[in-house]
Amino acid sequence: MAEPRTAPRPQRGPGGRQAHGYQRPQDLAGTVRKLLRYVSHYKLLLLLVMLCLLISSLGSVAANYLVKPLINDYILPGDFAGLFKMLVIMGGLFGMSALSSFAYARVMVRISQRTVAALRQDLFDKLQTLPLRYFDTHQSGDLMSRFTNDIDTVSELINSSLASILTNVLTFVATFIMMLILNWQLTLITVFFLMMMGVVVMVIGGRSRTNFQTQQSALGAVNGYIEEMIEGQKVIKVFHHEEKAIARFSELNVAYRDAATRAQSYAGSMMPAMGNLSRINYAVTCCVGGLLAIGGIFDVGSLGAYLVYVRQVSQPVAQISQQVNVILAAMAGAERIFAVMESEPETDEGKTVLVCVEKTAISSPRRRGAPAIGRGSTRTER
Amino acid sequence: MIRKLLPYTKGYRLWILGGILCSASESVLELMLPKAMSDIVDVGIANGDRAFILITGIKMVLMALLALAGGVGAALFAAKAGMGFGAQLRQAEYEQVQRFSFSNIEHFSTASLITRLTSDVASMQMTLMMSMRIFVRAPVMLLTALVMALTISLSLSQVFLVSIPLLMMAVALVITRVGPFFTALQKSTDDVNLVVQEDLNAIRVVKSFVREEEEKEKFARRNEHLRDTAMRAFGFVVTFMPIITLIMGSTMVAIMWIGGHYVYGGTMLSGDLIAFFTYAGEILVSLMMVSMVLMILTRSIACGKRIVEVLDEKPEITDVQADSALKVGDGSITFDHVYFKYHPTAEGWNLTDVSLQIRSGMTVGIIGGTGSAKTTLVSLIPRLYEVNDGAVYVGGHNVKDYTMETLREACAMVLQKNTLFSGTVAENLRWGRADATDEELREACRIACADEFISAMPDGYDSRIEQGGTNVSGGQKQRLCIARAILRNPKILILDDSTSAVDTATDARIREGLRHALPGATKLIIAQRIASVMDADLIVVMDDGKISGAGTHDELMESNHIYREVYESQQEGVGIDG
Numbered sequence: 001m002a003e004p005r006t007a008p009r010p011q012r013g014p015g016g017r018q019a020h021g022y023q024r025p026q027d028l029a030g031t032v033r034k035l036l037r038y039v040s041h042y043k044l045l046l047l048l049v050m051l052c053l054l055i056s057s058l059g060s061v062a063a064n065y066l067v068k069p070l071i072n073d074y075i076l077p078g079d080f081a082g083l084f085k086m087l088v089i090m091g092g093l094f095g096m097s098a099l100s101s102f103a104y105a106r107v108m109v110r111i112s113q114r115t116v117a118a119l120r121q122d123l124f125d126k127l128q129t130l131p132l133r134y135f136d137t138h139q140s141g142d143l144m145s146r147f148t149n150d151i152d153t154v155s156e157l158i159n160s161s162l163a164s165i166l167t168n169v170l171t172f173v174a175t176f177i178m179m180l181i182l183n184w185q186l187t188l189i190t191v192f193f194l195m196m197m198g199v200v201v202m203v204i205g206g207r208s209r210t211n212f213q214t215q216q217s218a219l220g221a222v223n224g225y226i227e228e229m230i231e232g233q234k235v236i237k238v239f240h241h242e243e244k245a246i247a248r249f250s251e252l253n254v255a256y257r258d259a260a261t262r263a264q265s266y267a268g269s270m271m272p273a274m275g276n277l278s279r280i281n282y283a284v285t286c287c288v289g290g291l292l293a294i295g296g297i298f299d300v301g302s303l304g305a306y307l308v309y310v311r312q313v314s315q316p317v318a319q320i321s322q323q324v325n326v327i328l329a330a331m332a333g334a335e336r337i338f339a340v341m342e343s344e345p346e347t348d349e350g351k352t353v354l355v356c357v358e359k360t361a362i363s364s365p366r367r368r369g370a371p372a373i374g375r376g377s378t379r380t381e382r
Numbered sequence: 383m384i385r386k387l388l389p390y391t392k393g394y395r396l397w398i399l400g401g402i403l404c405s406a407s408e409s410v411l412e413l414m415l416p417k418a419m420s421d422i423v424d425v426g427i428a429n430g431d432r433a434f435i436l437i438t439g440i441k442m443v444l445m446a447l448l449a450l451a452g453g454v455g456a457a458l459f460a461a462k463a464g465m466g467f468g469a470q471l472r473q474a475e476y477e478q479v480q481r482f483s484f485s486n487i488e489h490f491s492t493a494s495l496i497t498r499l500t501s502d503v504a505s506m507q508m509t510l511m512m513s514m515r516i517f518v519r520a521p522v523m524l525l526t527a528l529v530m531a532l533t534i535s536l537s538l539s540q541v542f543l544v545s546i547p548l549l550m551m552a553v554a555l556v557i558t559r560v561g562p563f564f565t566a567l568q569k570s571t572d573d574v575n576l577v578v579q580e581d582l583n584a585i586r587v588v589k590s591f592v593r594e595e596e597e598k599e600k601f602a603r604r605n606e607h608l609r610d611t612a613m614r615a616f617g618f619v620v621t622f623m624p625i626i627t628l629i630m631g632s633t634m635v636a637i638m639w640i641g642g643h644y645v646y647g648g649t650m651l652s653g654d655l656i657a658f659f660t661y662a663g664e665i666l667v668s669l670m671m672v673s674m675v676l677m678i679l680t681r682s683i684a685c686g687k688r689i690v691e692v693l694d695e696k697p698e699i700t701d702v703q704a705d706s707a708l709k710v711g712d713g714s715i716t717f718d719h720v721y722f723k724y725h726p727t728a729e730g731w732n733l734t735d736v737s738l739q740i741r742s743g744m745t746v747g748i749i750g751g752t753g754s755a756k757t758t759l760v761s762l763i764p765r766l767y768e769v770n771d772g773a774v775y776v777g778g779h780n781v782k783d784y785t786m787e788t789l790r791e792a793c794a795m796v797l798q799k800n801t802l803f804s805g806t807v808a809e810n811l812r813w814g815r816a817d818a819t820d821e822e823l824r825e826a827c828r829i830a831c832a833d834e835f836i837s838a839m840p841d842g843y844d845s846r847i848e849q850g851g852t853n854v855s856g857g858q859k860q861r862l863c864i865a866r867a868i869l870r871n872p873k874i875l876i877l878d879d880s881t882s883a884v885d886t887a888t889d890a891r892i893r894e895g896l897r898h899a900l901p902g903a904t905k906l907i908i909a910q911r912i913a914s915v916m917d918a919d920l921i922v923v924m925d926d927g928k929i930s931g932a933g934t935h936d937e938l939m940e941s942n943h944i945y946r947e948v949y950e951s952q953q954e955g956v957g958i959d960g
């Protein structure tokens with residue numbers, strides 16, 4: 001489900017802030033390249049991660065494959081010494097898979113936090129070199145959200161999405177190969193249902209995306225209005241403007257509710273649709289597999305193992321289709337970060353001494369964001 | 383808390399019920415499938431009964447289709463209910479904030495109110511949607527799978543006696559230990575954000591004093607701290623999954639070993655073993671789902687509490703005592719032994735025993751050092767705050783006797799920290815009076831010396847003002863705010879340091895304009911420059927929450943040393959500047 005983790009920044013008039021959410025980066029390849037420069041410090045560690053990922057996904061796929069020989073070769077004939085040996089192997093596979101997934105997760109945490117910290121530092125250092133004109137033309141709340149929302153999405157991308165995408169792809173490929181090995185005829189059924197799922201992803205996913213965009217801009221409007229009115233709340237009180245402020249709010253609130261209901265209907269239908277298509281696949285496979293088994297083309301152990309895979313094969317597909325949005329949002333965030341980093345620095349024109357130093361002291365600002373739960377939800381203010 | 387939030391599900395309760403039913407039936411149907419599959423293996427294949435397999439297969443497909451309908455239905459209902467609930471909650475909270483007085487607003491702070499209205503509400507509506515699905519699904523799946531597993535083999539189910547407690551322990555460990563990690567993480571995130579915010583707020587100071595390197599270092603320290611805290615927190619979280627994998631793996635191995643013996647011994651069928659295997663997986667997965675829901679729930683409980691705090695806050699200033707027929711007769715103001723403090727718990731008073739008589743139509747200047755309670759004093763006139771002791775009278779009646787609408791209609795105040803709203807110049811001005819004609823707008827702007835720069839703007843009175851008025855200068859903003867107040871055509875006009883960003887010449891012209899505008903209205907002008915108030919009918923000198931002196935310029939020069947000192951120091955300033 002596409003849960004907005006923090007209140008997306010509101011949309012401002014032309015040239016104002018953009019609404020965060022489902023957005024596509026303008027220059028995907030360029031942004032990826034720049035991001036890779038940061039990650040590439042950790043080449044060796046990344047190699048280790050790949051290796052662990054491979055072991056962990058293949059390990060769990062293989063462990064499930066063992067269901068077939070277990071039933072066919074050991075349980076049914078009653079070879080318990082052999083069964084014991086096989087179970088030790090199975091346990092070993094699970095253990096290895098757990099161990100390596102632990103290893104890659106730990107390494108990934110390290111890589112991602114270091115990368116993000118470097119990114120944050122560079123961004124901050126860069127800001128110090130920008131001319132004052134830059135700060136006149138960019139709202140500080142907007143710059144602030146680079147440090148909170150944008151850095152957060154990038155961090156999430158490196159921390160979990162990257163590994164999860166790789167695992168999912170590996171699991172999918174491995175599962176699919178296993179299915180082919182077990183029985184290619186039955187795999188045809190699965191291929192058909194996978195294609196159906198592809199259609200679902202394209203149709204519902206596409207609708208979901210456009211609806212989501214409407215939702216995000218409606219949300220931006222509501223949140224922007226809330227922010228503006230609350231910040232001006234004292235003026236509202238002085239001018240006794242409360243009723244008008246409520247009337248406009250109600251309109252925006254209802255508009256957002258309707259847009260969000262539509263968007264969430266699509267977004268929420270995706271998982272059940274995929275999951276139940278996979279179940280129909282399971283049902284059909286059972287039936288056909290049973291018939292094949294009667295015909296002697298197939299055996300019970302293989303059917304058991306195959307059915308485990310059938311239940312698994314659609315999960316990576318569903319997960320990847322969800323991750324795509326996270327990745328695109330993260331890339332859009334990264335692009336905004338790099339946009340700041342690539343702005344023109346100050347050419348030393350001799351330090352201008354300002355005649356009018358504003359009242360804001362460098363000490364802590366008067367109002368502070370309330371400590372919010374969850375990361376990156378610290379509010380910014382101007 | 384839940385009891386407090388429940389009313390906002392009104393109108394959506396049927397949707398919630400429908401969603402829960404759909405979700406539950408989806409989960410039950412889904413779990414019938416493995417059992418049907420085991421029938422295919424144990425009855426169909428074992429007996430070579432093609433017809434049976436076919437019929438069971440068709441049944442299974444039908445069940446899956448029904449589950450599909452249930453799942454999609456649940457999603458639709460959840461969207462409808464979740465968003466409807468969210469909208470009602472947001473509406474109620476927003477309306478509540480509109481009832482807040484200044485002190486209520488300050489109690490929460492602006493930034494916190496915004497969070498409570500935006501991301502907290504978003505989190506609540508998401509929680510309702512998620513719990514309609516997962517909260518139903520996980521227990522139903524757990525129960526159904528458990529029942530299924532038990533009916534297949536009671537004795538084999540004993541493995542769960544070991545693995546479920548183990549899993550619960552792992553989950554409990556993570557949930558209890560993860561809190562402190564994330565509190566620390568939140569704190570270091572706040573620290574980093576604070577540095578950025580301070581730096582951005584004070585970027586002019588940073589640059590003019592060449593403080594960039596120090597700022598970078600300060601940031602680097604906090605940034606490294608955040609990084610290390612994050613590595614610890616997330617490093618801990620990622621141990622969870624592998625432990626789960628291990629527990630699940632061992633359960634599977636145990637099932638195969640024990641179940642293998644049963645199958646060989648003939649007490650269990652091989653299809654049942656496969657089905658049991660599947661149910662075991664479901665049981666463990668749904669347990670994890672329950673724990674995840676719990677984690678989300680603890681987070682949203684915090685959000686819900688914060689919303690309830692707003693809903694429960696008692697608006698400090700209300701119209702209960704007011705007589706709605708009472709109108710403000712004239713612009714006379716009386717302070718009668720007024721005591722006031724912002725925080726009820728504070729030791730000292732912010733205003734101590736203030737008594738003051740202002741006749742209708744007077745022009746009153748208020749002067750005093752920063753923090754001497756000038757703003758505090760005038761805030762009591764439109765009843766922005768409630769006095770603690772004594773009383774404030776406007777037009778001969780206690781301010782509490784008027785409705786807020788009547789009082790504030792008659793009493794226009796230009797706040798020291800003022801703001802404009804996004805929209806056109808004219809729209810902003812009409813906050814003063816909604817039905818003002820274009821001519822009246824222009825007239826008010828002429829008095830406030832705002833018409834010159836407005837006509838120089840590309841679209842004149844239709845030019846856009848950005849949110850917070852960021853695209854006009856400080857002095858322009860102040861002049862627009864004055865015009866907005868003049869448009870109100872009030873009986874009392876209060877200008878709180880409203881020309882601080884305007885040059886002296888323009889300041890003088892605005893004062894000149896005000897002298898003739900709004901005849902009969904009482905005008906209170908707070909100023910830093912004595913020149914701005916010198917020719918007022920009455921000048922009040924504030925000092926540390928008390929009135930140090932009141933009178934005309936000449937009287938005060940005679941009797942009030944604070945006034946004299948300020949006057950002299952400002953004269954010197956004029957001398958130096960030339």
Ligand SMILES: Nc1ncnc2c1ncn2[C@@H]1O[C@H](COP(=O)(O)OP(=O)(O)OP(=O)(O)O)[C@@H](O)[C@H]1O
Nearest residue numbers: 488724732750751752753754755756757758759798
């Ligand atoms: N909203 C508030 N909450 C709590 N204390 C406040 C608040 N506003 C002002 N104070 C305190 O009350 C005292 C008087 O403040 P006030 O704003 O009235 O001074 P002022 O004379 O208007 O100063 P300035 O010339 O800087 O505007 C100060 O000590 C200040 O710290």
Ligand SMILES: [Mg+2]
Nearest residue numbers: 756757758798
């Ligand atoms: Mg003041």
